[in-house]
Amino acid sequence: EAGVAQSPRYKIIEKRQSVAFWCNPISGHATLYWYQQILGQGPKLLIQFQNNGVVDDSQLPKDRFSAERLKGVDSTLKIQPAKLEDSAVYLCASTLQGSSYNEQFFGPGTRLTVL
Amino acid sequence: QQQVKQSPQSLIVQKGGIPIINCAYENTAFDYFPWYQQFPGKGPALLIAIRPDVSEKKEGRFTISFNKSAKQFSLHIMDSQPGDSATYFCGGDTGRRALTFGSGTRLQVQP
Numbered sequence: 272e273a274g275v276a277q278s279p280r281y282k283i284i285e286k287r288q289s290v291a292f293w294c295n296p297i298s299g300h301a302t303l304y305w306y307q308q309i310l311g312q313g314p315k316l317l318i319q320f321q322n323n324g325v326v327d328d329s330q331l332p333k334d335r336f337s338a339e340r341l342k343g344v345d346s347t348l349k350i351q352p353a354k355l356e357d358s359a360v361y362l363c364a365s366t367l368q369g370s371s372y373n374e375q376f377f378g379p380g381t382r383l384t385v386l
Numbered sequence: 387q388q389q390v391k392q393s394p395q396s397l398i399v400q401k402g403g404i405p406i407i408n409c410a411y412e413n414t415a416f417d418y419f420p421w422y423q424q425f426p427g428k429g430p431a432l433l434i435a436i437r438p439d440v441s442e443k444k445e446g447r448f449t450i451s452f453n454k455s456a457k458q459f460s461l462h463i464m465d466s467q468p469g470d471s472a473t474y475f476c477g478g479d480t481g482r483r484a485l486t487f488g489s490g491t492r493l494q495v496q497p
Contacts, residue, residue, distance in 0.1 A: 275429070304484050313392075313475050313487030314430065327483055362429050373418060373479055377429025 273297065275378035277363050283384045289351035292381045296344070296365030302326075303340055304375065305348050306362040314362055320346065321368075350383075358385045389413045390478050392488030399466055400496050407461045407491045409476035414457070416478035420485070421450065421461050424473045433474070434461070466495045 276295040296303050306314035319326040322343035340346040360382050364375040391410045399405045422430035436443045436450045443450045447464040473492050477485040
């Protein structure tokens with residue numbers, strides 16, 4: 272079974288530029304999450320999708336971050352304009368709807384460096 | 387609001403030792419407590435998890451101890467190996483929203 276795919280793996284941009292990340296969850300997983308992991312910290316939820324609807328985006332900085340999940344499969348996360356404090360690893364995870372333990376399967380992440 | 391507090395931040399043990407990582411939670415709505423293991427350059431992966439209706443769960447060399455009244459739980463790694471060197475995150479889950487992760491513990495097992 273293929274895992275969660277993310278691209279790119281690394282990205283370096285100047286502040287005020289824009290950037291986009293892509294995630295392809297495990298086939299059949301209805302729930303998709305984007306997390307931000309700052310160095311030395313645990314992952315922090317940015318947004319949660321159920322199919323193509325948003326379940327929770329309360330911690331998404333909506334003035335600069337946006338995300339979509341068209342057709343309930345792939346998802347993109349965009350930052351525009353980027354700030355220095357956005358430097359982090361952006362993790363995508365998915366879960367199988369109805370699984371009793373809500374195990375989240377994570378992708379390898381995209382490491383963003385904002386200069 | 388940090389709802390899951392994890393300690394220590396880092397831990398060094400000798401091979402064969404038993405590292406213990408502790409977590410405390412505030413949200414009494416949590417009904418699922420997982421531990422995730424993360425290697426450098428990889429995403430976290432589920433290691434072991436427990437429901438609050440049991441006090442202990444073992445899977446191989448990994449054991450979770452759970453104290454519901456104290457709102458604390460811990461991970462024990464028996465006979466630790468250098469390959470266990472990783473960052474460990476505890477978490478809390480209400481089953482309706484995404485996981486709340488602790489801040490992580492960087493474990494180094496020396497040969």
